[in-house]
Amino acid sequence: MTFHYPNGKRYVAAAVDTAASKSKDKKWSYGKRGMTLEEDINETNQYYLDQGLAVIHKKPTPVQIVDVNYPKRSAAVIKEAYFKQASTTDYNGVYKGRYIDFEAKETKLETSFPLKNFHVHQIEHMKQVVRHGAICFVLLRFSLADEVYYLEAKHLLAFWQRMLDGGRKSITKTEVENLGCLIPLGFQPRINYIKVINNLYHL
Amino acid sequence: MTFHYPNGKRYVAAAVDTAASKSKDKKWSYGKRGMTLEEDINETNQYYLDQGLAVIHKKPTPVQIVDVNYPKRSAAVIKEAYFKQASTTDYNGVYKGRYIDFEAKETKLETSFPLKNFHVHQIEHMKQVVRHGAICFVLLRFSLADEVYYLEAKHLLAFWQRMLDGGRKSITKTEVENLGCLIPLGFQPRINYIKVINNLYHL
Numbered sequence: 001m002t003f004h005y006p007n008g009k010r011y012v013a014a015a016v017d018t019a020a021s022k023s024k025d026k027k028w029s030y031g032k033r034g035m036t037l038e039e040d041i042n043e044t045n046q047y048y049l050d051q052g053l054a055v056i057h058k059k060p061t062p063v064q065i066v067d068v069n070y071p072k073r074s075a076a077v078i079k080e081a082y083f084k085q086a087s088t089t090d091y092n093g094v095y096k097g098r099y100i101d102f103e104a105k106e107t108k109l110e111t112s113f114p115l116k117n118f119h120v121h122q123i124e125h126m127k128q129v130v131r132h133g134a135i136c137f138v139l140l141r142f143s144l145a146d147e148v149y150y151l152e153a154k155h156l157l158a159f160w161q162r163m164l165d166g167g168r169k170s171i172t173k174t175e176v177e178n179l180g181c182l183i184p185l186g187f188q189p190r191i192n193y194i195k196v197i198n199n200l201y202h203l
Numbered sequence: 204m205t206f207h208y209p210n211g212k213r214y215v216a217a218a219v220d221t222a223a224s225k226s227k228d229k230k231w232s233y234g235k236r237g238m239t240l241e242e243d244i245n246e247t248n249q250y251y252l253d254q255g256l257a258v259i260h261k262k263p264t265p266v267q268i269v270d271v272n273y274p275k276r277s278a279a280v281i282k283e284a285y286f287k288q289a290s291t292t293d294y295n296g297v298y299k300g301r302y303i304d305f306e307a308k309e310t311k312l313e314t315s316f317p318l319k320n321f322h323v324h325q326i327e328h329m330k331q332v333v334r335h336g337a338i339c340f341v342l343l344r345f346s347l348a349d350e351v352y353y354l355e356a357k358h359l360l361a362f363w364q365r366m367l368d369g370g371r372k373s374i375t376k377t378e379v380e381n382l383g384c385l386i387p388l389g390f391q392p393r394i395n396y397i398k399v400i401n402n403l404y405h406l
Contacts, residue, residue, distance in 0.1 A: 055331045057291055060265035063281065078266065081281035088260055092295060094304070097336025099297035128258045133300025 035190075037106050037141045037148070041091065044189040054194060056093030056100055062086055088125045089136075095194060096203050099134045101126070102193075106141035112170040113140050115163055123160050126153045135197055139183075140176060149180035150196040238393075240309050240344045240351070244294065247392040257397060259296030259303055265289055291328045292339075298397060299406050302337045304329070305356075305396075309344035315373040316343050318366055326363050329356045338400055342386075343379060352383035353399040 041058070048054040067080035089103040103126075105117040118138075129136050136153035151171075159171045181196050197203060244261070251257040270283035292306040306329075308320040321341075332339050339356035354374075362374045384399050400406060 049331070052331075052334070055328070055335055055337075060263040060287075061268075062263035063266050063268075063284070065264075065266075075285055078281065078284035078286070081266070081284055082278055083281070084263075094302035094332050094335045094337045097301060099300065099302040101297070125258070128252070128255075129297050131255070132258055132297045134258075134297045 037104050037139070037143075040148075040185075040190040041104055041139065044191045044193070045091070045093075047189040048194065054093060054095040054100070056091055056095070058091050059086070059088065085119065085121060087121050089122055095135070095197065098201070098203070099129070099132075100197070101129045101134045101136045102138060104139040104141070106143050108143050109170075110142065110144055111173045113142070113173070113176060114170045115160060116169065118156070118160070123157065127157060130154060130157070135201060137193075137196075139191065139193060140171075140180065142173065146185070148183045148185065148191050149176050150183055150193055151176060151180040152200070155179045240307050240342070240346075243351075243388075243393040244307055244342065247394045247396070248294070248296075250392040251397065257296060257298040257303070259294055259298070261294050262289070262291065288322065288324060290324050292325055298338070298400065301404075301406070302332070302335075303400070304332045304337045304339045305341060307342040307344070309346050311346050312373075313345065313347055314376045316345070316376070316379060317373045318363060319372065321359070321363070326360065330360060333357065333360070338404060340396075340399075342394065342396060343374075343383065345376070349388070351386045351388065351394050352379050353386055353396055354379060354383040355403070358382045 038058070045054075045056045045058070048056060062084040063078075063081045064084045065078055065081045067078070069077045069079050071077065089101055091104070092099070092101045094100065103118070103122055105113075107113050107117065126136050130153050138151050138153065138156050140149045140151055141147065142149075156171075159175070163169050181199075183191055183193060183196060186192055241261070248257075248259045248261070251259060265287040266281075266284045267287050268281055268284045270281070272280045272282050274280065292304055294306070295302070295304045297303065306321070306325055308316075310316050310320065329339050333356050341354050341356065341359050343352045343354055344350070345352075359374075362378070366372050384402075386394055386396060386399060389395060
């Protein structure tokens with residue numbers, strides 16, 4: 001048995017065996033917020049899928065494949081490849097017939113969210129899908145406070161434009177609080193962003 | 204200058220330098236149907252994007268990355284990776300606010316389209332998105348006839364069920380002709396599947 005002296009912070013178990021803790025024991029270690037934002041969203045999407053609520057997937061990481069080996073009697077091995085810049089956001093899918101499209105980012109800053117977290121391509125993509133009637137947004141996580149906000153793409157695009165016009169290169173926390181919607185973190189689903197969609201779009 | 208004796212067939216230039224012809228000369232070599240179905244669809248999607256008609260992208264090939272090198276002063280190199288089975292279809296996006304989802308496959312057979320071209324995961328995915336109100340379909344190319352058909356997912360799912368019930372493992376060409384919609388191949392866009400969507404869904 002291990003003792004932990006109180007230090008005013010929540011006890012965070014040391015990561016012992018990441019391979020094991022990543023698989024089956026996940027559900028028992030929720031208290032430990034070692035989960036990444038991506039893992040939380042993937043589990044949320046899996047929950048939506050299992051419950052028949054929505055079909056939303058993360059897109060695979062785009063990779064430029066240069067060299068592949070085809071060994072006899074075993075799977076092809078990619079021997080040389082490079083990460084490519086994504087031309088879209090990471091997540092998309094369908095909810096009640098509507099096209100859903102979003103990106104998720106986090107910051108360790110406490111009072112603002114830097115816009116450099118987004119790439120020009122992603123911003124352009126968001127503009128395009130918004131024009132075509134998508135439900136498009138970003139999930140912004142302030143990791144130190146462990147808060148996740150839903151911010152509609154139209155607001156992000158306005159802040160991006162403010163930056164292009166010579167304004168600040170970030171969104172203040174207050175702006176996120178005022179224009180975004182704080183998503184209470186839960187067990188299942190972890191980040192219930194569909195609830196926000198229901199409210200915003202009366203679905 | 205080269206002479207070509209008439210043989211009743213359209214003249215097809217020999218592929219000389221694929222690397223070059225794949226890049227800049229593409230627009231000049233349309234007569235040569237060496238284009239793959241994927242290239243045709245990508246160009247169609249690019250046309251829709253450029254014209255502001257729809258935002259539809261091919262998803263990146265899913266890859267399981269095992270080993271990455273981070274050399275100093277240059278880009279990360281993936282040294283070992285494996286192809287993963289896709290859990291969704293290849294193409295999705297938004298058109299007039301609606302969620303679009305499809306897969307494209309081709310066969311060299313002339314009288315039927317084998318169902319083994321589809322994976323169970325893709326079929327399951329199509330079932331799910333159809334349930335959520337997606338516009339979901341497959342583009343089936345009979346390469347020898349150079350014909351591309353739009354077939355609604357509901358029909359494909361019915362043929363898949365027929366196979367599971369012990370029926371034939373393919374869709375006959377006649378069935379594709381009767382239930383699907385032949386898409387006239389064009390220059391821009393090459394495979395104008397949105398026209399079919401407009402007719403089917405009165406958009």
